[in-house]
Amino acid sequence: MTEAWIIDACRTPRGIGKKGKGSLAEQHPQHLGASVLKAIAERNDLNTAEVGDIIFGTSSQRGRQSGDLARMAALEAGYDIRSSGVTLDRFCGSGITSVNLAAMNIMSGSEDLVIGGGAEMMSVYGEEGAAISPFMDNGNLALRALHPQPHQGVCADAIATMEGIDREALDALAFETQQRAAHAIANGHFDRSLVPVYSIDGSLALDKDEFPRPQTTLEGLAALQASFAPIADYPLDESGTTYRSMIQQQYPGLEITHMHHAGNSSGVVDGAAALLLASPSYAKANGMRPRARIKAMCNMGDCPTLMLNAPVPAARRVLEKAGLSVEDIDLWEINEAFAVVAEKFQRDLDLDRSKVNVNGGAMALGHPIGATGSMLIGTVLDELERQDKQLGLVTMCAAGGMAPAVIIERI
Numbered sequence: 001m002t003e004a005w006i007i008d009a010c011r012t013p014r015g016i017g018k019k020g021k022g023s024l025a026e027q028h029p030q031h032l033g034a035s036v037l038k039a040i041a042e043r044n045d046l047n048t049a050e051v052g053d054i055i056f057g058t059s060s061q062r063g064r065q066s067g068d069l070a071r072m073a074a075l076e077a078g079y080d081i082r083s084s085g086v087t088l089d090r091f092c093g094s095g096i097t098s099v100n101l102a103a104m105n106i107m108s109g110s111e112d113l114v115i116g117g118g119a120e121m122m123s124v125y126g127e128e129g130a131a132i133s134p135f136m137d138n139g140n141l142a143l144r145a146l147h148p149q150p151h152q153g154v155c156a157d158a159i160a161t162m163e164g165i166d167r168e169a170l171d172a173l174a175f176e177t178q179q180r181a182a183h184a185i186a187n188g189h190f191d192r193s194l195v196p197v198y199s200i201d202g203s204l205a206l207d208k209d210e211f212p213r214p215q216t217t218l219e220g221l222a223a224l225q226a227s228f229a230p231i232a233d234y235p236l237d238e239s240g241t242t243y244r245s246m247i248q249q250q251y252p253g254l255e256i257t258h259m260h261h262a263g264n265s266s267g268v269v270d271g272a273a274a275l276l277l278a279s280p281s282y283a284k285a286n287g288m289r290p291r292a293r294i295k296a297m298c299n300m301g302d303c304p305t306l307m308l309n310a311p312v313p314a315a316r317r318v319l320e321k322a323g324l325s326v327e328d329i330d331l332w333e334i335n336e337a338f339a340v341v342a343e344k345f346q347r348d349l350d351l352d353r354s355k356v357n358v359n360g361g362a363m364a365l366g367h368p369i370g371a372t373g374s375m376l377i378g379t380v381l382d383e384l385e386r387q388d389k390q391l392g393l394v395t396m397c398a399a400g401g402m403a404p405a406v407i408i409e410r411i
Contacts, residue, residue, distance in 0.1 A: 002106065008275070010039050010194070011195070029069055053111060055115070056370070093402055095273065096396060097404045103406075119370060122369065153228035157257065167222075174263050178363070181209075271372075308341050333376040335362055376394045
């Protein structure tokens with residue numbers, strides 16, 4: 001089996017994902033995808049006719065994000081019509097999965113040059129035709145009876161309660177991630193991968209991350225009210241089913257303490273990312289210098305009712321596949337969907353916190369669902385190079401109780 005080499009990675013800035021507030025909110029989702037595809041082609045002087053496939057993650061494939069965003073973005077980016085594209089959905093894990101599938105295509109010998117990535121415009125959520133979350137759908141009561149799936153925020157509060165993780169620890173992590181993101185931005189840690197987005201008329205739309213709040217304080221976080229208590233008891237159907245009752249159906253007697261809020265949950269943003277992968281033979285024949293190889297990949301499922309707990313078993317599985325231990329990993333990226341996800345991850349694996357999310361995470365930078373995983377792979381690659389380290393592990397929780405994971409190794 002051949003190796004899959006990462007040649008390059010780029011991403012857009014993350015724009016605030018709200019109409020009237022975000023600098024990317026008026027763009028078309030395909031245009032965000034086209035922005036990174038165009039950049040990665042220009043940066044690497046690609047013959048796009050030789051791109052075997054473009055695999056994008058997009059979680060909400062409704063409305064303007066429907067219609068195979070990968071293919072349409074490639075066409076807008078000026079790619080040769082012979083380069084194909086496909087769009088997938090593993091919820092929040094889509095951006096890791098797209099890169100993993102790109103690597104699998106190369107490792108199997110099916111393709112020599114593949115782009116993996118993702119795009120998500122959360123500013124289109126709520127538009128007519130936008131996706132309804134599966135855990136809010138009353139149409140499939142059979143699935144709900146087997147595997148009730150509440151709102152993720154209520155799940156986060158339930159997990160923190162069950163694990164004995166208090167609000168102070170969650171807020172402390174949220175404060176730390178803001179500080180790390182501010183330091184990374186000020187010192188140019190994202191500059192290699194960051195590409196500006198221009199509007200169709202050529203004017204600059206956004207060239208820097210828009211969501212971080214470096215002015216955040218612990219006192220300010222402590223003053224925020226928990227966000228998910230009001231929706232936990234909102235009746236979802238005529239029987240009176242609530243998100244709280246869904247969790248208590250599986251975990252009787254659990255009295256949830258609500259601890260998550262806007263400051264210690266991931267930010268709602270727009271963004272896109274792309275990674276260029278090639279086989280060693282293609283890279284050598286075309287003068288491409290590899291930056292890293294895909295060392296190991298895996299997918300993991302866990303309790304769909306708690307929904308957010310699969311990253312730890314995913315990390316353990318991918319380490320086993322790679323023949324590595326926790327101590328072998330130089331840098332970790334765990335998506336901060338909610339503070340408890342990253343806090344539990346670090347506690348369960350007994351990690352050195354100076355190696356985890358060193359440039360901040362989604363609580364500071366935001367989480368453009370289908371693109372985030374690809375962004376994190378690019379982030380850990382840049383940081384491995386900056387620190388002259390070798391191994392990075394990336395994983396994240398996904399709705400349905402899943403987590404993909406990948407380990408990359410610098411070349």
